Amino acid sequence: MGSFSIWHWLIVLLIVVMVFGTKKLKNLGSDLGSAVKGFKDGMKDGSSEDKPVAPPQQVTSAAAAEKTTIDVEAKHKS
Template sequence: MGSFSIWHWLIVLVIVALIFGTKKIRNIGADLGGAVKGFKEGMKDPNAKEGDAAAGTEAAPAQRVASNETVDVQAKEKSSTH
């Protein structure tokens, strides 16, 4: 009762195909693949050069600031009392 055999998985696959139909399963697969592709593209650094993006490296912080990008930094006030 530990793991299922290939026959169990085939029966489950046939039941799922009968319930949803092959066209709907194909559409779900295409949607899932598109979502994964979109996620991977969204994770890429938009300012990295093509060579850097392929190597998986990011631009240095000084380069990002020098390219007139907005840097979101949370500034804290110094208290005048010690």
């Protein structure tokens, strides 16, 4: 009794077709397929937008850095 045989599934399928009809089942299948496709596209687009972008870093030469550096203790000693 733990598992269903193929005959159980065929009877269930027959009852579902009789209740809903083939046209509604076809529409349901296409709607489900488009929903899954939309979900996959959304996940694909969302993964590229969620990646963190590193801020641009300033590149300065050592000579330019030495010109703008101020020794605070040297001003206080004078």
